[in-house]
Amino acid sequence: MHFSSERPGSNLVVIGDDELDGLIITGLAGEALLDAVRAQRGDPRHGYYPLFAAASGPPADGIHGPELELLLDGIVNDEEQAAAAATEHWRQVGGQHALPASTPEARLLSYLALRPSRSLAPLRDWRSATVYRYPLLAALGADENGESLSVLAARGLLVRRQLVERLRLCPGCGGAHLLFVDTCPNCGRIDIAADESIHCFRCGHVESQGRFMSDGSLQCPNCRTRLRHIGTDYDRPLEHYLCRRCGDRFTEPDVVARCCICSHECHPEMLTTREAGTYQLTEYGRMSALDGSASDAFQRFDADRYLNPERFAHLLDWQIGITRAHSDCRFALILIQLSLPLAAEAAKGRVEARSMLRDLAERLPEFLGEADVCTRTRETDFWILLPQGDSRGANALLDRLQRELRTGETRRHSDMAVSARVLRSAELRDVDNEARAVMDHLLRTAEGTANA
Ligand SMILES: [Zn+2]
Numbered sequence: 001m002h003f004s005s006e007r008p009g010s011n012l013v014v015i016g017d018d019e020l021d022g023l024i025i026t027g028l029a030g031e032a033l034l035d036a037v038r039a040q041r042g043d044p045r046h047g048y049y050p051l052f053a054a055a056s057g058p059p060a061d062g063i064h065g066p067e068l069e070l071l072l073d074g075i076v077n078d079e080e081q082a083a084a085a086a087t088e089h090w091r092q093v094g095g096q097h098a099l100p101a102s103t104p105e106a107r108l109l110s111y112l113a114l115r116p117s118r119s120l121a122p123l124r125d126w127r128s129a130t131v132y133r134y135p136l137l138a139a140l141g142a143d144e145n146g147e148s149l150s151v152l153a154a155r156g157l158l159v160r161r162q163l164v165e166r167l168r169l170c171p172g173c174g175g176a177h178l179l180f181v182d183t184c185p186n187c188g189r190i191d192i193a194a195d196e197s198i199h200c201f202r203c204g205h206v207e208s209q210g211r212f213m214s215d216g217s218l219q220c221p222n223c224r225t226r227l228r229h230i231g232t233d234y235d236r237p238l239e240h241y242l243c244r245r246c247g248d249r250f251t252e253p254d255v256v257a258r259c260c261i262c263s264h265e266c267h268p269e270m271l272t273t274r275e276a277g278t279y280q281l282t283e284y285g286r287m288s289a290l291d292g293s294a295s296d297a298f299q300r301f302d303a304d305r306y307l308n309p310e311r312f313a314h315l316l317d318w319q320i321g322i323t324r325a326h327s328d329c330r331f332a333l334i335l336i337q338l339s340l341p342l343a344a345e346a347a348k349g350r351v352e353a354r355s356m357l358r359d360l361a362e363r364l365p366e367f368l369g370e371a372d373v374c375t376r377t378r379e380t381d382f383w384i385l386l387p388q389g390d391s392r393g394a395n396a397l398l399d400r401l402q403r404e405l406r407t408g409e410t411r412r413h414s415d416m417a418v419s420a421r422v423l424r425s426a427e428l429r430d431v432d433n434e435a436r437a438v439m440d441h442l443l444r445t446a447e448g449t450a451n452a
C-alpha cells in the first residue's frame with residue numbers, strides 16, 4: 001500500500017490536484033475508523049465529498065462494518081484507485097464541486113447527486129431508540145430516524161425504493177422498544193394463566209379442571225355429582241384463561257403495548273407507524289442539487305420544517321404589500337387551533353395530546369402547496385399563508401386536513417377539537433395592514449368565537 005501524499009501524524013490523504021476531490025482515511029480501523037468517518041461526513045462543507053478508507057487492521061466487526069459501508073465510498077489500496085472512483089462521482093455532476101451544503105437536507109441531496117445509483121439505506125441497530133436508523137443522515141446533521149425523508153419524498157426530491165420495515169412506535173416518545181403484554185381484560189393486571197375449566201350442568205359451577213379431579217374421575221367440588229359424559233353432565237367453557245388476581249375467566253387476554261423507554265402504556269392500535277425504507281434521488285432532486293435551489297428549498301424550513309414566526313410575519317407583510325399594489329393579487333391566511341381534550345389533564349391524556357400535536361405538526365407540510373408556508377406561534381396554534389390563495393383554496397386545504405384527522409391513523413384523536421379561521425386579503429381593509437396586527441386580529445376573532 002502506498003500513499004505518497006500521506007503526511008506524518010495525519011490520518012487524512014487528500015485526493016485531487018488543483019481542487020479537493022475527496023479524502024482517504026488511513027491507519028485507522030474498527031471504532032476509531034468509524035469515528036473518523038462520521039466526523040468527516042459531518043464536515044459542513046465537504047461532508048458529501050467522496051470519502052474512502054485505506055485497508056487497515058482487521059475488518060470492522062458487529063454493527064461497525066455495515067455502518068462503515070453505508071458511510072464510505074469504499075476501501076482503497078492506493079491513491080490512484082481512490083482518485084479514479086472520485087472522478088467517476090464528480091462526473092455525475094459535471095465536475096461541479098460547489099453543491100448546496102447549507103442544511104443537512106441540502107448536503108443529503110448533494111451527496112446523492114454524486115452517487116445517483118446509490119440509495120440511502122437504514123441500518124437495524126437494537127441500540128437505537130427507533131431500532132432502524134440512517135447513519136448517513138446522522139452524520140450529515142439530520143435526524144437519524146429518517147423523519148425528514150418522507151417530507152423530501154412528498155416534495156418530489158426523493159423517491160422511496162424499497163420498504164424495509166414497518167415500525168410501530170410509542171406515541172409518547174417515538175421509540176420502537178415495545179413490549180406487548182397479555183393482561184386480564186377485567187382488572188388489567190398481568191398475573192394471568194392458561195387454565196382449562198369445567199362447567200357442571202347440574203349446579204352450574206365453573207372451576208379449574210384440577211378441582212374436579214377425584215380418584216381419577218371427575219366430581220363437581222360444589223354439588224358432588226359425578227360427571228361422566230361431556231355434553232350431558234358437563235362441558236368445557238371457552239374461557240381458557242384465569243386471572244389470579246381477580247378470578248376472572250376469559251377467552252382472550254387484552255394486549256397492552258408498554259414502552260421500555262418512557263414506560264408509556266397504550267393499546268396497540270394507538271401506536272404510531274413509520275416505514276423504514278431505502279430512498280433514491282429523483283431527477284427533480286438532482287436538478288435542485290445542481291442548480292443550487294436545494295439550499296433555498298430547505299432554507300424555507302427550519303428543523304421542524306416551519307418558518308420561524310418572524311420570517312412568516314415578514315412574508316405576510318410582503319404579501320400584504322403586493323396585494324395593496326396589485327389588485328389582481330391576493331392571499332389567504334389560515335389559523336388552525338387545536339383545543340386539547342379535557343382528558344389532557346390526566347397524564348395519559350397529555351401524552352396522547354402531545355402525540356396528536358406532533359402528528360399534525362409533522363404532517364401539515366404535506367398538505368401545503370409549493371409556495372405555501374406555515375409557522376407555529378404556540379404549541380396549539382398553526383398558521384398557513386397561501387399566496388394567491390382564496391377561500392376556495394383555503395377551504396379545500398382545510399377539508400383535506402379535516403378528513404385526514406378524522407380517518408386513518410389519527411382517528412384516535414376524534415375527541416380533540418380543531419378550529420380554523422380563514423382571512424382573505426380582500427377583508428384586509430377592516431384591520432391594520434401589518435402582519436402582526438392581522439395575525440392578532442385573527443386570534444381575537446377566534447377567541448371571540450370560542451367564548452361565544
Ligand atoms: Zn383480573
Ligand SMILES: [Zn+2]
Nearest residue numbers: 200203220223
Ligand atoms: Zn355441580
Ligand SMILES: [Zn+2]
Nearest residue numbers: 170173259262
Ligand atoms: Zn415511549
